[in-house]
Amino acid sequence: MGTKKTANTTPASTEAILESISDGVFTVDIDWNVASFNRAAEEITGIPRREAIGRPCSEVLRSNMCGDHCPLQQTLKSGRPIIGKSGYFIDADGNRIPISISTAVLRDEHGTVIGGAETFRDLSEIEALRQELNGKVHVGDLTSRSPVMQKLFAFLPAIAASPSTVLILGETGTGKELVAHTLHDLSPRSRGPFIAVNCGALPDTLLESELFGYKAGAFTGAARDKPGRFALAKGGTIFLDEIGEITPALQVRLLRVLQEKCYEPLGAVRSETTNARVIVATNRDLTGLVKKNLFREDLYYRINIVRIELPALRHRKEDIPLLVDRFIDRFNRRQQKAITGISTEALSLLMAHNWPGNIRELENLVERAFILCAEGNIDLSHLPGELLPHHPAIAGESNLRSVRTIVDAQAIQTALERNGFNRLAAARELGIHKTTLFRRLKKLGIPLPAKDGRIRRTS
């Protein structure tokens, strides 16, 4: 009965149905020219029907499947429909729009093939939802899948929107300036300037004139007024890096700026006001410095309003593949190369490294690999020697085995250190028997200290 209804459907009602559905549908004649193009197809592709009809379908849809891998061509050849094949098409702005395509053969009443029909669905929203479900991987220039960073990503827009001073803590190379820049970009001040000052790079007197500026005649050689960084950051953000390095005298002046929002340039008789948002960062333990009276307690409380602690890379190793991909993309663009990725062995080695220099160290390592790697994947041979310790056990082994050996050696070393060189405790942590641990120690040539970490009972 259903078949009978379909057969009885008039062309007018078919057209009405096609116009009402949300999937793009077009039909082609036997010469591959577009014969019909529904409303949804117009909306998804952005191409008016009048321009599409009569043109070759590949020039209308311009999908990555057009050409020798055309699904409609395969359907016409085999007579079998293709359902939900994924790909993308390129719109007039050069954007790749994800779609899924289904195809069918069109026959006349005698069963002769008269063309084909293709339906396509815009997957942009589904793709966006999928990314939403997987969590935000990117915020500004920041990239991470780590749960700690995901929490930070969730709070970052709110922190950016507030005018409060932000303190960013983290080891060297963890991306403190990048976070400061992202905060600025997400803030209502994003149209204003972002001024970064490294407080550790300048002596005290120079830093003072750099931050607050000076007036003509303030000192010998000051022929003209020079605006300070606070003045330059008007309406924007000033980022004071290595805040832990400034002297107590400058700390007092900075405290006044933060509290009163005003300062005096060198040689000035009047105060100037600033509306710049202040973001400070350090890799030092500020509470420790306060206890040693090297950092003013009142300034510490003044800057410690919103605190962001960036984890070291060794605590977010799940981000290493993502960061490596990002750096490869960046260097491919900068250096006009076509490096495709990183080999599994090389990535395993990166995952096993401790990264004292954090993301900066990883970036430099990828940059170094780009010098040595001409094309294809970054491999073990493109990594620096420090990552490849010359254990006697490694010499002459295949790549995969040598990586396994290095990773094993590093895991054993870390377990031993963590357990105060107690062999039994280290073996338990590694989930192996004590004798296996001794055998591997011998094989890998890992030296052990004289103390063995066991608790000695004195009688």
Next chain:
Amino acid sequence: MKTAFPYWRQRIAPVFDTTRQILIVEKGEGMTLSRTQELLPDTHPAGKVLRLVELEIESLVCGALSRQVRQMATSCGIRVVPFIAGDLDEIVRSWVAGKLAGDAHAMPGCRRRRRRGSTDAFTQLAAPDGLNPQNEPEDRYRNEQHGRRSACQAAIRRRKI
């Protein structure tokens, strides 16, 4: 001047990102000096762009191409004329004669738009600003990126070593 025309079944290939065959036409003073065919690598589009640089291509007349690929080509000093459709020989003839312009060769949906209420003709392009008439000033990126080509070629030389 060497121009590459990616093609498929004797028409301009609909998508440069996935194309393999190109026709290289060298023209001088309104006439064709040489025509050669080349295969682009079946890899990432970046590999195809690098091959064009290797072949010392100065202009690329192609169908659709994604924005990143276009940026890469322009940064390598290649003038890109995208979203072109039509018979290969006809496009080549028009290009050599300096008449590849306007709506006649544009892909569907990539034609120039008239601004509503404006009496001036063609004040705005739909999207493909590379579709400027040939007698207009060259792609602005070309001047900005002067010297990039040699950098790209140096990269390729290094790759060969």
